[in-house]
Amino acid sequence: xxxxxxxxxxxRFGSVEVIPPLDLTIEDGEFCVFVGPSGCGKSTLLRLIAGxxxxxxxxxxxxxxxATETPPAKRGLAMVFQSYALYPHMSVRxxxxxxxxxxxIDEAEQNRRIEAAAKALNLTDYLERRPGQLSxxxxxxxxxxxxxxxxxxxxxxxxxxxxxxxxxxxxxxLEISELHERLExxxxxxxHDQVEAMTMADKIVVLRAGVIEQVGSPLELYHAPxxxxxxxxxxSPKMNFIEGPEAAKHGAHTIGIRPEHIAVSAExxxxxxxxxxxxxxxxDTFLHVHDTGLAESFTVRADGEVxxxxxxxxxxxxxxxxxxxxxxxxxxxx
Amino acid sequence: MARAVTKNRKIINTAAAWAVGLLxxxxxxxxxxxxxxTEATAIADPPVFLAFDWTLENYSVVMERSxxxxxxxxxxxxxxGSTILGIIIAVPAAWSMAFVPSKRTKDILLWMLSTKMLxxxxxxxxxxxxxxxxxxxxxxxxxxxxxxxxxxxxIVWMLYTYFKEIPGEILEAAxxxxxxxxxxxxxxxxxMAIPGIASTLLLNVILAWNEAFWTLNxxxxxxxxxxxFIASYSSPEGLFYAKLSAxxxxxxxxxxxxxxxxxxxLVSGLTxxxxx
Numbered sequence: 001x002x003x004x005x006x007x008x009x010x011x012r013f014g015s016v017e018v019i020p021p022l023d024l025t026i027e028d029g030e031f032c033v034f035v036g037p038s039g040c041g042k043s044t045l046l047r048l049i050a051g052x053x054x055x056x057x058x059x060x061x062x063x064x065x066x067a068t069e070t071p072p073a074k075r076g077l078a079m080v081f082q083s084y085a086l087y088p089h090m091s092v093r094x095x096x097x098x099x100x101x102x103x104x105i106d107e108a109e110q111n112r113r114i115e116a117a118a119k120a121l122n123l124t125d126y127l128e129r130r131p132g133q134l135s136x137x138x139x140x141x142x143x144x145x146x147x148x149x150x151x152x153x154x155x156x157x158x159x160x161x162x163x164x165x166x167x168x169x170x171x172x173x174l175e176i177s178e179l180h181e182r183l184e185x186x187x188x189x190x191x192h193d194q195v196e197a198m199t200m201a202d203k204i205v206v207l208r209a210g211v212i213e214q215v216g217s218p219l220e221l222y223h224a225p226x227x228x229x230x231x232x233x234x235x236s237p238k239m240n241f242i243e244g245p246e247a248a249k250h251g252a253h254t255i256g257i258r259p260e261h262i263a264v265s266a267e268x269x270x271x272x273x274x275x276x277x278x279x280x281x282x283x284d285t286f287l288h289v290h291d292t293g294l295a296e297s298f299t300v301r302a303d304g305e306v307x308x309x310x311x312x313x314x315x316x317x318x319x320x321x322x323x324x325x326x327x328x329x330x331x332x333x334x
Numbered sequence: 335m336a337r338a339v340t341k342n343r344k345i346i347n348t349a350a351a352w353a354v355g356l357l358x359x360x361x362x363x364x365x366x367x368x369x370x371x372t373e374a375t376a377i378a379d380p381p382v383f384l385a386f387d388w389t390l391e392n393y394s395v396v397m398e399r400s401x402x403x404x405x406x407x408x409x410x411x412x413x414x415g416s417t418i419l420g421i422i423i424a425v426p427a428a429w430s431m432a433f434v435p436s437k438r439t440k441d442i443l444l445w446m447l448s449t450k451m452l453x454x455x456x457x458x459x460x461x462x463x464x465x466x467x468x469x470x471x472x473x474x475x476x477x478x479x480x481x482x483x484x485x486x487x488x489i490v491w492m493l494y495t496y497f498k499e500i501p502g503e504i505l506e507a508a509x510x511x512x513x514x515x516x517x518x519x520x521x522x523x524x525x526m527a528i529p530g531i532a533s534t535l536l537l538n539v540i541l542a543w544n545e546a547f548w549t550l551n552x553x554x555x556x557x558x559x560x561x562x563f564i565a566s567y568s569s570p571e572g573l574f575y576a577k578l579s580a581x582x583x584x585x586x587x588x589x590x591x592x593x594x595x596x597x598x599x600l601v602s603g604l605t606x607x608x609x610x
Binding site for chain 2: 050052071072073074077078079081082083085086087088089098099102103146150
């Protein structure tokens with residue numbers, strides 16, 4: 001069980017209110033991702049749930065029990081830190097055993113869980129090593145192992161993949177997703193990387209300046225962003241925003257069109273511009289277009305075979321059915 | 335990356351380092367040499383360096399005249415006791431300042447250090463009176479307390495610096511893992527700070543061992559440590575350089591041996607955090 005409920009939770013550091021009153025429910029077994037630019041309060045929110053920071057007001061309940069005043073150790077949550085936070089003076093085995101040792105679990109049971117976790121995380125050969133003798137990915141797995149053996153009500157991940165290189169990150173992302181499928185335990189995952197959010201989450205919470213901008217499934221956020229901020233944050237490359245007469249035609253202050261929803265041709269189309277940079281990814285080509293008369297910068301995601309170069313004039317046709325419309329305040333118009 | 339150093343440069347550097355090292359070591363060497371001379375050779379002009387009749391006479395006289403073992407025992411108790419007591423008090427203090435600092439933490443640290451700037455003699459009178467009142471004069475316990483207080487700022491500062499090097503996230507992880515404050519300090523913080531704690535211990539044993547002002551002023555016979563033992567050979571009736579040297583050598587020998595064997599620990603502790 002691991003339902004977590006935040007009720008009018010606020011956090012102030014001195015006179016600065018980093019989290020204005022906030023309500024949020026994370027259902028049991030859900031993979032919930034907090035995403036937002038740096039400084040948006042997502043890590044603070046996670047630390048409030050963990051109990052590492054005290055709330056300034058409001059209530060946090062875990063499985064229906066008020067845990068606002070409960071110390072971190074007693075909340076039944078396990079956390080994986082960005083820096084892994086392994087105990088450098090202990091072997092991998094002792095690191096993983098530590099939470100069980102604190103809980104007073106008998107040694108036979110400890111060993112059983114350690115062996116199981118080590119097997120699941122490919123750490124069996126490294127149990128007697130110290131964290132300093134492991135690679136980044138292995139250390140992260142030890143941190144996850146240490147969290148698993150506690151059999152917590154929920155896992156909290158604080159940007160766990162930021163210190164890994166790109167290839168490892170993709171691998172670990174999959175491992176964490178698989179872990180969630182297997183354990184079916186609530187997971188709360190903080191990241192600034194919207195790709196991680198999109199690929200892993202059941203539910204994404206988009207935060208800006210401590211305020212929840214939108215909560216929804218990855219595809220809800222992608223297809224129906226509630227405002228311009230969410231529209232710009234979710235999706236890669238970023239959505240293009242157009243203001244002025246072109247937007248007025250659609251009866252909006254601003255319209256947004258995703259780079260993948262624009263068709264390009266060398267001959268004709270309602271919009272045109274000059275290619276400044278074309279990035280070939282093999283599967284796709286990202287065209288950065290200027291002189292469109294629509295917006296400062298404009299990005300188009302085209303087929304990998306497309307072969308436009310710097311200085312080429314191209315014509316663009318948007319898919320009318322997926323144009324997002326926003327009013328002057330940046331809110332979605334349906 | 336290593337900086338390129340030319341061969342000549344290396345030789346000059348090495349020679350200079352040796353010269354400085356010898357210069358610093360020379361007084362100790364001279365004391366040790368003098369302790370093996372007769373009183374006459376000790377004051378010979380020009381001084382004799384190595385070519386003299388080596389004798390152990392001074393040592394036997396010193397051993398006969400004073401109870402070396404009693405002074406040694408007092409030194410061990412006072413230096414060891416004040417250091418251990420200091421560490422016990424300083425660990426929680428340094429912990430709270432390093433991990434839950436308040437607005438005034440910096441000020442408190444500076445204030446503690448500022449007490450070291452006060453000349454000790456400034457508080458001799460009140461402390462002496464207090465010692466009389468409390469019956470602590472010439473007791474090991476009294477000296478343990480005073481030396482602990484004298485060195486406490488240094489112990490707290492050193493531990494604070496070492497604790498600061500330990501990432502807070504590791505302690506938070508321990509908290510999440512269910513460790514109580516006591517378990518966090520015992521199983522995580524202390525083992526991680528062992529090199530720092532060890533060098534703090536050593537440095538304070540050395541400081542307390544060599545402390546002369548309070549040990550001389552607050553003791554007479556019962557609790558007098560080795561500093562008083564040395565001082566007893568510098569008398570107004572005349573200086574006995576050779577015997578004084580023998581006494582000094584005997585007084586510094588234990589701490590020298592301790593320092594020698596813990597050299598590695600001391601260096602690694604003092605440079606803790608400098609190299610990751």
